[in-house]
Amino acid sequence: MADDPLDLFDSWLAEAQTSEPNDPEAMALATSTPDGRPSVRMVLLKGHGPEGFVWYTNLDSRKGGELQANERAALLFHWKSLRRQVRIEGPVERVEDSLADAYFATRARDSQLGAWASDQSRPLDSRTTFEQRFAEVQQRFEGGTVPRPPRWSGFRCVPEQIEFWQDRQFRLHDRRLFTRTEDGWSEGLLYP
Template identity: 70%
Template sequence: MPDDPFALFDLWYTEARASELNDSNAMALATVAPDGQPSVRMVLLKGHGPDGFVFYTNGESRKAGELAVTPRAALLFHWKSLRRQIRIEGPVTPVSAAESDAYFASRSRDSQLGAWASDQSRPLPDRATFEARYEDVRARFEGGDVPRPPHWGGYRVTPERIEFWMDREHRLHERRVFTRTGTGWDEGLLYP
């Protein structure tokens, strides 16, 4: 088994992509509100490597507001079919505008239009209001490319700690943890 946490992540992620029926790239993202209240939701991993784990969202959403105040997060991948999970913790930084533009351009047109139409995380009086906004945006950009909204972009979680958990019989699970040091990673085991 690899002793580099990114190589191990790649191995497990490749297996999850083959075995999970839906959204093998789904991860729980935990942030903290200014009052200390934790908040968690599912987002999709859209890039990863030694520099971190990337997701995209509306910069005016609740999660983005929480990250602006406390730029740290925790991620959790849970692949039930493999009986594995990975926990990641670390600081969060915005990705470059060029990186956000490139990913936005790769999205379906409907998803691009939805990014313009949605006031993510804000109260919505009824579904018809959102659908009308979507139709207005669709008409606005008809016949042309849909640019990335200025309030929409990506975030990168740079891991300081990565834990790999494997289910074992009788709850005798295996937990392998990597902690970033100044020169690399310390590796150890945790009790189940």
């Protein structure tokens, strides 16, 4: 049994990377508006460690706006093949520009261009409009490096709580809850 939730997360993620058929890094990201209206969507984990769990998005998207207005989030990893899930809750902060630039440079060129062409989460009159915008961006950056758009960056959830859920027969599940303290992490169990 791991005493450090980040070590345990690393172990579970490594197992998921060998057993999950698609996107073991996929996580549900829950945000809310300042008045408490929740929303959730799937995003991909792009980095994690003691400082937190990182993903990237358009800052003007719904999730980007909600995260900037209410700087708290919840994450959920569900690995069906392992019958496990991990819940993470905590405050959210923007990643450093240098980190966002470095990650953006690793994306496929069409993904980079798509970040420029898309007004993520905004109404779109037709697919043709988006395809035309994509073609314009392709032409704009033809033959050159595609820089990170100013409205595109990443967020980091700094975990205050991490819960590890393991399926057990007859719904007698195992639930371990780690809570951040001034001295590190405290651990407790939750009823199934």
